Amino acid sequence: MTKRDKFLLLSSILLACCVIVTAFLGIKMQPEYHKGNLEWFPLIAAVLIILISISSVLLVLFKIKKLHRGKAEGMLTGDYYRHYEVIRDAIANSQLSGNQKKEIKEDLLDLLISAQRAGKDATMVIGDPEIFAMEILHSFAKPSRFAILSLFDGMIWFLAFIIGVNTFLWLENIEQYYFRITISANMVILFFIISFILIPLTRKLTSTKNPWMFMFPLSFGFAYVILAEVLRRYFYSFDSVRWFLDGQLNLISSREMLVCYLFIIAILAVSKKLFRSKLLR
């Protein structure tokens, strides 16, 4: 297991631990009004969340093992493998299609295995792996085109978060009217940041050589919680801070709006596919 793999595994374990602890706290601090109906739901949800968290760690471990077990990858050694995994991650986290990623991976393996067998120095062959990965991506399109595709992803993620959380809150207390459920303003802002900044940035950072970057999402989560607590303690007198901390937003206020959200997600997904085939060639 390389240093990069260890960091990846560690970050997934830490993230899973945080989610599990939060799920436990969620059950303990469950408000009284939730206990009347569908009492079982929070418990089932917590068990599901815990199982998903544990599975995510096992999935990461399985992926790491599988990558190392791969016949072709296994042929690369030392610096060749270290450089290869930086390029592989950059391509895997890019906006290229599945087929394009697969093709590049096969090309790279053929190229690097041939160079390694010829006894060439890995650094002479690859140079800087981050630059090599960037050059490969630029051979498909300019960075601005990748940014457009990320924007599609951001919008899809954001709408999916809103629908997902609205549904989850409704399941917590099924007697509530679905279209009157409110989500706190700080959660909506968090979803916005995750969708439009955190996910694209994490994708970009995990394709750099520095393995500490795998810790970025977790660090961001902690920073956001600390920020909220600092604001509550020292700046609560400001209206905007009070709105951020305690404000509630009803984002799905009617059946038509829900249909509209779902319709927009479908349109965005199809448009992204069409745009990708036009933009990345």
Next chain:
Amino acid sequence: MNNETQIVKGILEGCLLKIISKQEIYGYKAVELLNAAGFTVNEATVYPILTRLQNKGFLKIEKRPSPYGPDRKYYFLTSEGEDSLKAFEQSWFKINIIVNHIMEGDRNDQA
């Protein structure tokens, strides 16, 4: 990226088209042939150029089993690639004459 790198990349595109027009090659072989011709290039320089040429529709590919690792990609020129090679050759000969003329003129002035 400096001008020299940009110029070399443009020239390498033309040279790769020429090499591929003469024989079927795969990525690693292309690097070997360019270096044998006198360039000093590595795999990280050549592979993105091959991908760009393929994406522009100048190259078509064929996958064949490789003695090591995954299938190997062999490159061939398309008709657009042939046209692009002709255009490159014409521009190159023209530029070559102009640049030589200017350089030789400069040398004569110095003498």
